[in-house]
Amino acid sequence: MSHLLVTNLHKQFAGKPPTTAIDQLSFEIEEGEFVVLLGPSGCGKTTTLRCLAGLxxxxxxxxxxxxxxWFDSARRVALPPEKRNIGMVFQSYALWPHMTVRRNIGYPLRARxxxxxxxxRWVEEAAALVGCQNLLDRYPAQLSGGQQQRVSLARSxxxxxxxxxxDEPLSNLDAKLRExxxxxxxxxxRRLRFTAVFVTHDQSEALALAERVAVMREGRFEQIGTPHEVFEHPATEYVADFIGLSVRLEATRTDGITRLAGVAADGRLPxxxxxGEFVLRARPDDLRIGPTAPALPTMTTVPVSIVDKVFxxxxxxxxVRLGEQRVHARIPVDDTYGWVRGLRAGDEVVLGFRPENVR
Ligand code: ADP
Ligand code: MG
Incomplete structure (x- = not known):
């Protein structure tokens, strides 16, 4: 039996026109599972969490x-937040400034x-779990952002x-601390196996933390799957774009030849x-450039010209420019770096990719 079960959850906000923040959402989460809701700003992530919390x-x-x-609109059941045993961690750490760390962490216990x-003892254990047992008598203003977020984690x-x-708990931390x-x-x-719903707009965060990812769009789930499934087999172009397959190539196939943006490709392509016409997707990191097609012997290539390069x-x-399209390739700085560094705008080169990296 699933632990958390949500069926046909719907939420509209009044306005002209009204906004449908959550659109007939259904999902199940197993006990101990870590599920990430991934989607752009405004797609309904926070509203979903607030409905789960009873806020x-x-x-x-x-x-x-x-x-x-916890909630059943037909039977008019709606438990208040304090009757749902939930922990919450926000982007803003939401600590009480006038309370010590000890009292902040203990707040949910006093509320219950x-x-x-x-x-x-529970406060000390929670503090130890996140490594802030030496901060218990300080006030939030005496802590760094990372420490405050660890306190808020202990409180949850x-x-x-x-x-x-x-709710996007890592967004306010700088890149190093975020990792x-x-x-x-x-x-x-991994140690505690708590059940978690984690919301983010950051695909690398979602892939790193999730046991299952739900990619959200306009109040609905576009795809739910393991990070591997979503990464390797995006169900729609929207999902593909969101998880980093940001290179979009307009393709046509006629008489056994595939053209990308009107330019004939040399080699295999899915x-x-x-x-007829179709769209291919690829990750910038999977693309390479070379002086000529034979320089990229294992790759499918198309002729392109250099537009710009950024170290x-x-x-x-x-x-690079491919027909009328601009394409972004991210090249590792290794022994080919000297060659890439020497490139100038307008230089004629080839763009290469492995067919298996193209969706
Ligand atoms: P996300 O967290 O994914 O950025 P939200 O759940 O905050 O998205 O918002 C989803 C949609 O609902 C947005 O269009 C937002 O403008 C709208 N919305 C959220 N809260 C309110 C509110 N209290 N009143 C009116 N519209 C709201
Ligand atoms: Mg939000």
Whole structure:
């Protein structure tokens, strides 16, 4: 039996015109599972979390957890947030500035009237889990952003909740810290196996943390699957674009020849039709450039011209013109770097890709 079961959840906001924030959403989550909702700003991620938490009331649908009904519009059941044993972690750490770390972490326990020795021990355990046991007597203003987010993580864990909701919790951290806290969260979940719904617009974060990813678009799920499934077999162009297959090539196939943006390709390419038009998708990292087709012997190639190049440390971004299209290739900085660095706008080169990397 699934742990969290959501059926036909629907939420509209009044306005002219009204906004459908969640559109007949149904999904199930197993106990201990880590599910990520991935989608762009405005697609309904926060509204979904707020409905799960009971902070927002859906117009229709049901939410049950462990067989207990939290929300059922038809039966007029709507448990208030404090009756749902949930932990929440937000982008803004949402710590009380006038409370010490100890009191902040213990807040959910006091809200549930859990006091005394046990409560004190649970606070210390939660603090130890995220490595902030030495910060217990400080105030939030005395902590760095990363420390504040760890405190807020400890607060979400302290009441041993049935479900933890994360709303873009890493977005306010700088890149290095974001990876540290992400790794720590991954490790915590591996040890504690709490049930989690984690919301983000960052595909690498989603792929790193999720056991299942739901790619969200305009209040609906476009695809649900393991990170591997979604990454390797995106069901739609929208999903493909969102998980990094950002290179879009207009293709036509006639008389056994595939043309990309009107330019004949040399080599194999996947073609869903024997005759006609289709769209191919690829990742910039999977593309290569070479002086001539024989220089990329294992690849399918098309002639292109250089538009621009941007140095990025370990990689160099090369923009090329293919017919009327501009294509972005990300080339690793290795022994071919000297050649790539010497390129000038207008130079004629070839763009290469392996057929198996093209969708
Ligand atoms: P996300 O978290 O994915 O960025 P949200 O759930 O915040 O998306 O918003 C989904 C849609 O609902 C957006 O179009 C947003 O403008 C709208 N919306 C969210 N909250 C409200 C509200 N309180 N009143 C009116 N519209 C809202
Ligand atoms: Mg949001």
């Amino acid at each position: 927002e009331k859906a117009d229709a649908g049901t939410i049950t957890l462990g067989g207990r009904t 009237r859990k006091k005394g020795q046990d409560a004190a 864990l302290v009441s041993r909740p049935d479900l933890i909701l994360f 540290d806290v992400r790794a720590q969260l991954h490790e915590l979940h 073609a869903p039709v024997r005759h 990025g440390g370990r990689t160099i971004d090369v923009y």
